[in-house]
Amino acid sequence: MGNDKAGDDRLWEKSLQGDGAAFGLLFDRHRDRVFRHAYRLAGKTQDAEDVMSTAFLELWRCRxxxxxxxxxxxxxxxxxxxxxxxxxxxxxxxxxxxxxxxPRGEQASNPADHLFLQNEMDVDAAKALATLNDLDLQLVSLVIFEEYTLAAAAAALKLTPGAAKSRMHRARQRLKAAFRGIAQPAHALGGEK
Structure with a gap:
């Protein structure tokens, strides 16, 4: 294609007329210099690639x-x-x-100490959690699974601390009742029948 030797001005005119190949030639011509400049500014290859891509996207968007x-x-x-x-x-x-x-809760020293249940217990936990309404499920997730303080979870969910405490108490009661209602194998409880 003879366009490879054309100047930027000619390729740019063709790009503005919808010639994708001309825009591609401009990209090929300048991508290395733009990448090197982006790398000097960003310091990481992946970040530089993102910056370079965005610069060329802006070239087209603001054409x-x-x-x-x-x-x-x-x-x-x-x-x-x-x-x-x-x-x-x-x-x-x-x-x-x-x-x-x-806010961050205290990190658990042993991942096995987490409430994350394994194997058949996962199914039971999912069933118990499904008994909660959306707001209570979010509250329980933030406090128990994500280890936020009750006050931080309340703020995130736009609840007063008192309302969060009350909802958390009721959610725990519903979870206990749901677990009692689910037949669990003896080996999952760690005991014998």
Whole structure:
């Protein structure tokens, strides 16, 4: 194809007219430089690939506003890559800050000590949990499985602490009753009949 030797300005004109091959040639021509720039900013290969992809996506999305500099789309791509990398870094920082701000329960020293039940007990636990309404199931999941404090779970579910305490008590009572109603094999209980 003779387009390979065409300048960016000509390939860009063809891209704007819907020529996917011309846009592909622009991508092939500039992806390595854009990737290297993204890698310098992001520091990780996967992050750099994401930034590069987003920069080229922005090139297409903003195609009506793109200004070529001295007949090349590369300067626009490099500036966009810098902006995308900064936005990505800020978003990752906000996400890490959010995760760090979430309350954490004490870590269990032995995974077997968790309430996560194995084999046939999983089925029984699922049946018992199915007896709870959605809000109570969310509350139990946050407090028991995710080890949030009752106050943190209440805040997450927009409940008052008193309402959360009351709902948790009733949910435990329903779970106990559901477990009593489920016939469990003696070996699952750890005892003999």
């Amino acid at each position: 009506s506003k793109v200004r070529l500099v001295e007949g090349s789309v590369l300067p626009w791509l490099l500036v966009t890559t810098t902006n995308v990398a900064r936005n990505s870094s800020r978003a990752a920082h906000r996400y890490r800050r959010l995760l760090d701000s979430l």
